Amino acid sequence: MESYADDMAKESYHHGDLRRALLAAAAEAITEEGPAALSLRDLARRAGVSHAAPAHHFGDKRGLLTALAAEGFDRLAAALRETRGATGSFLELGVTYVRFATTHRAHFEVMWRPDLYRADDPALLAARDRSSAALYSGVADLPDGQAGGDVRETGLAAWSLAHGFATLWLSGALPDMPELPDEAARAVLRHLTPAG
């Protein structure tokens, strides 16, 4: 009776990979409209399932955003580790951080809004710690003397600088800025003094 309505749409009752599809749809929706406008029902529509389907995989909205944030921390940690291995440059670690923010905007925006997700989720906390570790490891790599007195303090300053630039760029507070501000980020990051 559903003769011609299902060219290929009806991939059977089961979606196949709904969890992944919903996360992708969420990232897309957030990139378009911001996290505030996110609607579970809209995600369900985009994925072609009923409005209650997401609940099965994520429990509730917070659950979905928790998964999205965890995915973000995971990918960030991976990107940082790769940069560290490839260049070993402290500066480029910061550039990678900023580039991640601009190319994974939706993930990045959610990651730093713990009021949107379940901040005590174990998987998320683990991924977050992996990101921090990758970031601070860059400071530890610095030759003695350049690392300054306190590695933690220098790392925090570097993190703050990269994070602040990324955040301001995302918020649109910086006018006349190129679309992919790699070079601008590099210029700003050079203002960091390890020694303090």
Added chain:
Amino acid sequence: MESYADDMAKESYHHGDLRRALLAAAAEAITEEGPAALSLRDLARRAGVSHAAPAHHFGDKRGLLTALAAEGFDRLAAALRETRGATGSFLELGVTYVRFATTHRAHFEVMWRPDLYRADDPALLAARDRSSAALYSGVADLPDGQAGGDVRETGLAAWSLAHGFATLWLSGALPDMPELPDEAARAVLRHLTPAG
């Protein structure tokens, strides 16, 4: 018939200063639960008015958040100008920025989320520019040679550093940090090199 229910609650049909009351209630609610959980109807309840009263003053939710953000930029600009006048210290300007973020958390969080408000509002844009100007003026105050090559670039780096630290602190990403991180902010901000 409303015998004992109105000790002093029923200040007549007209509230008197509903606009201000709603903004204050919004700041309180956001401080408690974050901007995502904000509900106009809850604000109306807190102020003791009907659920449609806010619309008269702000149009819609975006309008209210626009006003809140504008108020934030105004207060930030004032705080920065005062610090500049009192100390003339570049470093302390950053400390003031961070302190503003922690003591006016609700305002600060909304200010950098343009998806929550009307980013083209003239009053808001003006207030935002006043904040920027106050911030960059601190760089201009630096004695020649310390200001480095590019005042705008140094200003952006300083802004990024202060903003990043404030944002990370607010997001709870920095464990074991004192309640009012003035000293930690000062330590981090000292890692800025004007010359680059």
Added chain:
DNA sequence: AGCATAACTTTCCATTGACAAGATGGGGGC
């Protein structure tokens, strides 16, 4: 083959933002 259960749907409810239309009363114009 058959059953336990994961994956999804349908139905329902409370809350919310927004709009429309009406009630109230303060204050300016005369």
Added chain:
DNA sequence: GCCCCCATCTTGTCAATGGAAAGTTATGCT
């Protein structure tokens, strides 16, 4: 001193949303 205008606030309504409950389908394990 009076009246009317209109800013201010209320009541009523609607569509959309998040979430819960209960039912349906199909998958994989034995």
